[in-house]
Amino acid sequence: MTGVRRLTPQGKETVGECESVISLVGAGPGAEDLITLRGVERLRDAEVVIWASSLIPPSILSYVDRSRCEIYDSAGMTLEDVVALYDANKDKKVVRLHSGDPSIYGAIQEQIDYLEEHNIDFEVVPGVTSVAAASAALQRELTVPGVSQSVVFTRMAKKTKGSMPHRETVSAYAKVGGTLCVFLSGSYPKELQDELLCEGSAYDVETPVAVVVRVGWDDEKLQMTRLGDLAATMNSIGARRTVLVLVGDALDSEPLRSHLYNPSFAHKFRKKSVGNTVGRPTKALRSSL
Template sequence: MTPVCFVGAGAGDPELLTLKGRRLLDEADVIIYAGSLVNPELLAGVRATVHDSAGMDLDQIMEIMIKAHREGKKVVRLHTGDPAIFGAIREQMRRLDAEDIEYEVVPGVSSALASAAALKVELTVPEVTQTVIFTRQAGRTPVPERESLRNLARIQASMCIFLSVSMIDKVVEELTGGGYPEDTPVAVVEKASWPDERIVRGTLADIGDAVRTSGIRKTAMILVGRALADGPSAASRLYDAGFSHEYRK
């Protein structure tokens, strides 16, 4: 029997869906999608019965998924971005395990990476930072204290902060309290890769005012770190003529 497929829809642009994801959507009999975030253009022309999960709870989602699978139908659960990052798929997979139903996960383009592409930046810059942190500010869903923004800020790596733009002042307070200087570059990308994408740039000193002026309240990524600065001087050694490796002496 065909496994249930969890598919990453990507950040928004329909062309950022993987070829495998596109094929699975086109072949599906039943699609359950995260309607509040997934671009509906991805579902144009599909033959499947489509369910919007925005107003559903876990039991309702799983009832549709399990029933359709047992009827021999091809089921796709379409998540925004990449399902592995704040995708809420763990609890769905555990339910499928309990029902002895096979499943697979198809990755997608995370909004963090689509945001970096929109900004035309490389998040890992030699001698500046080689670490990228994906995280979020604690809100209604708590975050372990050891992973608070204040604690993570101590290493001053590149940081992609999900689900937090509505708490921008708290984000700034935590980041500066943890060690990022106030002149650290920050960018907020709303709806990365969508036609109505918007970008707000600044530093930790002024990004709060800039976000409030923009009116951005959700569906936005916060990127922080020195890698966002214009023209870091260090360059990768990979293509340095004086640097030898396995394929070039």
């Protein structure tokens, strides 16, 4: 186990080797090779694994040594059930396996608060988000010069609307534009389309949209459409869970050229090229690189 870094309530960082620790691990979007190397290491060392079977394919558990590891399915568990396992296994290496990246709709803050309150060592291991996997599968960049320089992760305020701040509705973000990534809204196709096309929206019926279902799984579905056809497209696919909707002109546009590799643009590591398109490094590359 590598050193576990965490902040004390006073904001001071502590680093130490822990034989027993709770690891909140992002499993990635689905495919077993889209988990981080650190995540794989934690699974291989784990003595207890708590995983969400409804959101994570069983193939991810191929990294677990089942001869010495206890595996619990959290699909039917409450927070109290999960932390009870933390309390019962304080002397073991426990992995709480979350889908995607645990910081995005992962419900980990309530676990972190509990672990800090009870002085239980823990760490958070990031994962690949479904947005990153969807962008890769679609082969589109989400931040395109002159088109979109902002990406927003949000969801519809429906069944759990009590947790949605009133200024963070889909329609509010639709008025800003950019690339919108809408999670947890597969059950509301018409409502989602209406909010995206609200009065004052930066989008219109021709705005490109990608409907992505179970990205990274063997049965993933990718469907490009236009915003005016979003509800019909979602209904034709029929999926209500593990649905991600990406909205914005970055999905289908002619971008401006970026400055990063433009020969007429200088930065710390490259001088401006004059009269040609050859890069001019500020320093020669060392042979050791």
